[in-house]
Amino acid sequence: MSLKGVGTDLFSPLALYFRGHDFPTEKKGEKTMIGQHGWLESTEQALYDRNKQSPQKKTRILDGIKKIAKDVSELHQTRRTHPVARGTVGTHAAVSLDPREQSLLYCELEFNLTTALNIYVSEELDKGHLSPDNLxxxxxxxxxxxxxxxxxxxxxxxxxxxxxxxxxxxFSFYGRRQGNTTEIALLLNEMKMNARNMRVRTFCQPDSTIAKHLVGSQSLFNLINASTSQQIALAEIARFFKLLLK
Known part of the structure; x- marks a missing residue:
């Protein structure tokens, strides 16, 4: 079985974060993470099997991202409904990921976003859609x-x-925003704001902000018709985030 090109495209350091000797095999949600059938198992066979998925399954791969954002929103809503202890001054947004975890997540997210966009623009150049003046x-x-x-x-x-x-x-655009320049512009502007926010590397982003960045990234990937391997990489980042939610 040849795996040439598979490991390079789909390698992620996120699973390695959970491989310390003292790290539990289950965490926050009782999901098995390490070992046989653990979803963070990143064997070559698993990568090979994932890469064989058809483009039609892209949406299914990322169905969980919006659910994660919804769960985060509901969790924060529940916390806001609890009475605040007398003498406290308001509440702070929940931050479940520590700085090291956020550095890993955002390194992978930014890498995969910029890689997908580099490929996309290169393809548009090959199609003759790139304006020399704009470039x-x-x-x-x-x-x-x-x-x-x-x-x-x-x-x-x-x-x-x-x-x-x-x-x-x-340029060619895809998905539900195809042909709607107003919605395309709104998404691109939203992602520019996300990019500026991500660039300020405080590594203490609230859960709701991370969820927003992931959902925006999913929408962008759909807009530019990112490849299956890129969609899988984004899904892995979302799953990493979900595991660490408090």
């Missing part, structure tokens, strides 16, 4: 900020999204 505008602004030249279209996330926004009438 020059983005490239000039990039260099004016003192940044080095990038390989392909590997700008930072916000710059990539700006490049896509400039081609809103030229």
């Amino acid at each position: 020059k505008k983005v490239s000039d602004e990039w260099h004016q900020k003192g940044h080095h030249k990038v390989i392909g279209f590997r700008y930072d996330l916000e710059t990539q999204l700006e490049l896509v926004s400039l081609h809103i009438n030229d």
Whole structure:
């Protein structure tokens, strides 16, 4: 069985986080994480099997992301309905992931988002949809900020999204927003705000903010028709987040 190209596309360090000798095999929700049938089991066979899924199953792969966001919202709503102890000053948004866990999650999320967008813009270039003037505008602004030249279209996330926004009438888009430039623009603007928020690496993002970033990322992947392997990578990030929710 050949796995050439599979491990490279789907490798994620998230499962390795749970492989310490003293780490329990179950955590927050009683899901088996390590060992046979644990969902964090990342054997080559598992990666190979996942990569064989058809593109039609992309939506099914990520069905859980919106549910995670809904669960987080309901959890916070429940907490808000509890009476606040006298003498306390308000409540703070729940933060379940510690700084190390958030650094892992956001490293993977930003990497997969920028990789997917780099591939997408490259494909649009091959189709002849990329405007030289728009690309020059983005490239000039990039260099004016003192940044080095990038390989392909590997700008930072916000710059990539700006490049896509400039081609809103030229690029191919997919999913339920296809053909609706107003909704496409709204999503791209939302993701730009997410990118700016993610760039401030305090590593203490509230659960609700992380859930919002994941749902926005799912919508973007659907918009640009991200590959199955990229969708799986995003689903793994969402599952990592769900395991660590308090």
